[in-house]
Amino acid sequence: MGTAHGAVRGSAGAVRGLALDIGSSRTRVWAPGRGVIADVPSGPVLRGRVTDAASHRRLLRKVAASAFGGAALDGGLGDTVVMLCHPVLAGMEQREAARRVVAGLGPARVVSVDSARAAAAYAGPAGGGPLLVVDLGAELTEVTLLVDGLVQDARLAEVGLDDLSEPTGSPAAVVHTAADMVRDLWRCDSTGAVRGALRRGVLVTGGGALRLDLTSRLALRLGVRLRLANDPATSAVRGAGLLLSSALGDPPTAAG
Structure with a gap:
């Protein structure tokens, strides 16, 4: 249990990173050098499960546009690695549903980490x-x-x-x-x-x-x-940001 799914190093062309925590109540996004850039009401999420992928993808697209600028989304997030938090005991179907939402934005790679390890990393x-x-x-x-x-x-x-x-x-x-x-x-x-x-x-x-x-x-x-x-x-998304920065070779003090 507790492994991060999907390697970060070696993601071809990946130069940017985002950490993402899709909670039942709030969706939080962290960016290197900027800290938490979004803390907004989640889309349709019930007990940690994304129930409307299209609605949540639209929400994430708006957040990503605010992070990188609207023009940066014209070709998707092909140069971006996303570190995605999930509940520790989220099942495979639940994790894959969240990954598909994020994958719809076209990142270079989506890496999953459980929220407990992410929070512990930040603590x-x-x-x-x-x-x-x-x-x-x-x-x-x-x-x-x-x-x-x-x-x-x-x-x-x-x-x-x-x-x-x-x-x-x-x-x-x-x-x-x-x-x-x-x-x-x-x-x-x-x-x-x-x-x-x-x-x-x-x-x-x-x-x-x-x-x-x-x-x-x-x-x-x-x-x-x-x-x-x-x-x-916000400790989970900040910890995910620390883990992502470390994996990308950035200074680990940029969690914000």
């Missing part, structure tokens, strides 16, 4: 050892165990911040869901990695990391220290 090292990443998103909650930078195990629930606006929604429901997934990872772990990750501190990302009513409850329920990602709502 930077906090000592060695395994890492637990809790992503509190708009319509999804994910808990991922990273060991040596690779996904060792993960859990996903189709519940998120948007559900809190429902009449029966409450912060406790999201917190209980995240905590239960952490405990399930612990029960299934025979290596001690989860215990080590809990001692190290849990990295919390996604828009929910900005909500004290969620993070304080989660810390109390787990009985551990939480490590909040910097600008957690």
